[in-house]
Amino acid sequence: MDVELSQRSRQILEAIVEDYIATAEPVGSSAVARRHSLSFSSATVRNVMANLEEMGLLTSPHTSAGRIPTEKAYRFYVDSLVALRQVTREEKRQIIRHCRTAGSGLSGILKETSRTLSTLSNYMGIVVAPRFTTDVFRHIEFIRLGNRRILAILVSSNGAVQNRLLETGEDMTQDDLLRMGTYLNSLMEGLTIAEARQRILQEMQNEKNQYDQMMSRALMLSEQAVTVESEEVFVEGQARILDQPEFSDVGRMREIFRAVEHKGQLVQLLNQCMTAEGVQIYIGSESPGSSSAGVSLIASRFVTGSNTVGILGVIGPTRMGYSNVIPIVDYTARLVSRILSEQ
Amino acid sequence: MDVELSQRSRQILEAIVEDYIATAEPVGSSAVARRHSLSFSSATVRNVMANLEEMGLLTSPHTSAGRIPTEKAYRFYVDSLVALRQVTREEKRQIIRHCRTAGSGLSGILKETSRTLSTLSNYMGIVVAPRFTTDVFRHIEFIRLGNRRILAILVSSNGAVQNRLLETGEDMTQDDLLRMGTYLNSLMEGLTIAEARQRILQEMQNEKNQYDQMMSRALMLSEQAVTVESEEVFVEGQARILDQPEFSDVGRMREIFRAVEHKGQLVQLLNQCMTAEGVQIYIGSESPGSSSAGVSLIASRFVTGSNTVGILGVIGPTRMGYSNVIPIVDYTARLVSRILSEQ
DNA sequence: AATAGCACTCATCATGGCAGAGTGCTAAAA
């Protein structure tokens, strides 16, 4: 896996990768020699390029085109070559402004974050909300909408809100619901949502409760309310990837869009980033997701006040502006962590 | 605007429109004569087609290609020719299943509806949530998340939930918040959200309240909570329009995606459907939205129990399967209305 | 070890010819 390269080879590889990132066109030997004002002639560059190709770092689409970096090259570039740019003051300002002012609850903030990531990177921004189940329970409440229709509202200490429409067998007064709420709130205080769910199931077994109609109803309703919906994922800036020349072919784009619509796959991939700290980078087929050829992911986790973990990042072509995007993702993750941890 | 056509011309126009809808290719005179087993020869059809072209109902991309329906033709087709198909039992089943079982609150139902519309039509499904402001207030609640961080939850009688993160100047106990909630709930009972907002502003003027710290704080917080966010719009099945051959050109697709991402324009268009009852159809440039060339919208409003109005529909190419989609939109709108009106 | 030179390869573009689909017009048939 590890690649040993002379100083010169590294310079040339870097030049090729950056040129290709900028232009999306195969880069030829003379272009490298000229543009980067290196002190080698194009012939020398050609020799080096031939080596690099042999090592699997470059390919050429055909005999007499320039060379294109392989995934391996991007990997090497990202690991040892890339000069990360600083996040500019203006960018910071923009990130802060958007993430901060998004008024409405956790989802609002995360949605805005995802949009900001997309705007600044010019690729697709993505945010996976912290896992609700591992978050700490804060409040449950039932609101009567109609005779037998009840809205259950579940709040976690992150400010995540889940609401669910329930049908009950019998009529209930708002007063009944209030008492049920009080009971359940004390029952689940301090637990995580997952634990709370366990607790409810336990209590349902508990004989004593089976005879108290009130209790048993309360437990039944809350059991439904606490059952967690699928992961919440925010994707913004899908249209931007239409701008990338490598996706001008409709077929490939369709794959990506499909993948994004069925968020399942995506989440699976992103969950891998959960464990590791710092910015993670998946290049092309490194990500297990089946159809991810030509696509890279730059992601980082963020943590909330109650120590649950979410993920945020950018999806773009492998030919991505790594030197820009990596710092942006990093900065944003830190910022969001801080915002969500403020008491 | 009105077009007078002989029986024969109508038959031929219908054949052309339907052929073109099916194949997306210019249809020639012999194809019409053959495929629809009409009793005319291709020569006759040619004569008629020349007439129709003169009337602005057909165009040909070049001299010796077949003809393509114009927007005017689609309009005529939709108004006077189309034979609406029945919604099949299977489709009904599917719509009911999806819209019903979507567990989680109003947004859940609407999101699922939009997805179902997309699946059944094979185009893009879209739903605009009922205007929160005109809906009846049901409940407000404040939950303390941190020292100075409060989550405000606002519920309408439709089961729509809006939550918003607030920062307060001073610390507040959960008990303070509870009392504030009780006060505000009684203050706003039975009003629409818009009226409730008015009421709050009134009360803030009221001198008596300015000296009661509790009250004035409550009013300040609730004022923020009641301020309504932008319209909620659910769009699903964007990837499906990639399948349409007329959008294989990337440029046009980009326009559409852009339009969908900035939901503003879209909402504006859809709001026009608010007033009229029944299924509305906008073909191509009939919709004021600037870049809507080649795109049609089939939409219908739906009403909730508290008589607020939302909109749902399908967006696709002008060359859309009107005979299928119109009944589906119609049926779905009725069903959603019924579901949301059930007490 | 680095470079210059040269023959070679391959994509791209414009050209021209050919087949096929479809039209418009005219003259004949109903």
Next chain:
DNA sequence: TTTTAGCACTCTGCCATGATGAGTGCTATT
């Protein structure tokens, strides 16, 4: 008068052709 058949014409799509140019690999030279 309406419908149909026939025919010349037009235009696209496809293929083969050849010229151009970018870029390579190899070899000989510095």
